[in-house]
Amino acid sequence: MVSIKLSDLSAAQKQNYLQHAIAPRPICFASTIDKDGHVNLSPYSFFNLFSSNPPIVVFSPARRVRDNSTKHTLQNVMEVAEVVINIVDYDMVQQMSLTSCEYDKFTNEFEKAGFTAQKATLVTPPMVKESKIKLECKVNQVIPLGMEGGAGNLVIAEVLMIHVDESVLDEDNKIDQTKLDLVARLGANWYTRANAQTIFEVEKPNLNLGIGFDQLPIAIRNSTILSGNDLAKLANVSEIPAIDNTFIDERMKHIIQYYSINPDDMEKELHQYAKEMLQHGNVNTAWQILLTGNDN
Numbered sequence: 001m002v003s004i005k006l007s008d009l010s011a012a013q014k015q016n017y018l019q020h021a022i023a024p025r026p027i028c029f030a031s032t033i034d035k036d037g038h039v040n041l042s043p044y045s046f047f048n049l050f051s052s053n054p055p056i057v058v059f060s061p062a063r064r065v066r067d068n069s070t071k072h073t074l075q076n077v078m079e080v081a082e083v084v085i086n087i088v089d090y091d092m093v094q095q096m097s098l099t100s101c102e103y104d105k106f107t108n109e110f111e112k113a114g115f116t117a118q119k120a121t122l123v124t125p126p127m128v129k130e131s132k133i134k135l136e137c138k139v140n141q142v143i144p145l146g147m148e149g150g151a152g153n154l155v156i157a158e159v160l161m162i163h164v165d166e167s168v169l170d171e172d173n174k175i176d177q178t179k180l181d182l183v184a185r186l187g188a189n190w191y192t193r194a195n196a197q198t199i200f201e202v203e204k205p206n207l208n209l210g211i212g213f214d215q216l217p218i219a220i221r222n223s224t225i226l227s228g229n230d231l232a233k234l235a236n237v238s239e240i241p242a243i244d245n246t247f248i249d250e251r252m253k254h255i256i257q258y259y260s261i262n263p264d265d266m267e268k269e270l271h272q273y274a275k276e277m278l279q280h281g282n283v284n285t286a287w288q289i290l291l292t293g294n295d296n
């Protein structure tokens with residue numbers, strides 16, 4: 001393990017380590033306007049949701065490391081305290097990237113990157129029509145985090161209205177995560193996609209409290225086959241299940257008969273079988289395999 005004191009790094013090195021490690025980051029594609037009506041559109045991946053009631057998001061246009069100048073987006077929200085945050089999906093990622101060119105203050109990035117400006121309902125900056133989700137926000141506060149190159153400026157914005165394209169809704173009018181193809185920023189030029197092929201579910205921790213690793217039987221906890229992820233699924237039950245004598249399927253019968261002369265190999269086979277069940281989300285079956293096997 002290499003350990004580095006941040007104070008020993010240059011601003012560019014700090015940025016490099018942190019942007020690779022704190023990733024993937026969602027992208028706030030911010031549309032703002034200055035007091036004379038000049039529109040700006042720029043992406044910010046120092047961005048997240050911090051409160052749902054009140055609905056607060058924060059993004060951070062930083063001072064440039066190169067020359068300590070500030071971004072037009074920051075200047076705009078200081079003049080007109082409003083922003084539309086357009087959510088970025090894979091279909092628009094290259095156009096979004098194009099808007100991050102350092103065009104002068106009077107250049108409209110909607111036009112440069114081929115996006116369509118759409119009138120917002122409650123705020124002055126236009127929305128990106130091509131974006132499937134848009135958040136109309138008022139800026140409550142801007143907090144500078146420093147005065148040197150690389151220093152962020154927290155733009156604390158309250159979401160007033162959300163627009164969602166019907167194509168990403170389910171039958172209950174809720175956003176269907178599998179229908180979006182969101183992109184997020186990592187270090188250097190890397191991005192990632194979150195779509196039906198790449199996302200996965202993790203069951204919420206047991207509300208009745210999971211038994212925890214410390215209550216797992218030693219043979220299970222010390223397994224050379226079951227991983228930390230596997231053990232966590234087993235440890236999420238509120239009590240160790242009772243043995244169900246009706247369980248025992250063909251594979252179990254085979255393992256018990258074939259490996260009875262070699263308990264170590266039998267344990268490995270059972271743990272492998274349980275692992276496969278856990279991978280398919282069958283926690284109860286996995287427990288039965290482990291308990292029944294232990295009983296034989």
Ligand SMILES: Cc1cc2nc3c(=O)[nH]c(=O)nc-3n(C[C@H](O)[C@H](O)[C@H](O)COP(=O)(O)O)c2cc1C
Pocket residue numbers: 027040041042043044045046047060061062063070071072073074096097099100101102103185
């Ligand atoms: C995906 C992506 C994410 C970015 N995130 C940030 C960020 O969080 N903070 C920042 O200061 N610049 C960020 N940038 C760079 C700005 O978008 C870029 O400096 C832009 O030219 C600023 O435009 P403006 O001066 O017109 O506001 C990002 C660029 C890209 C492509």
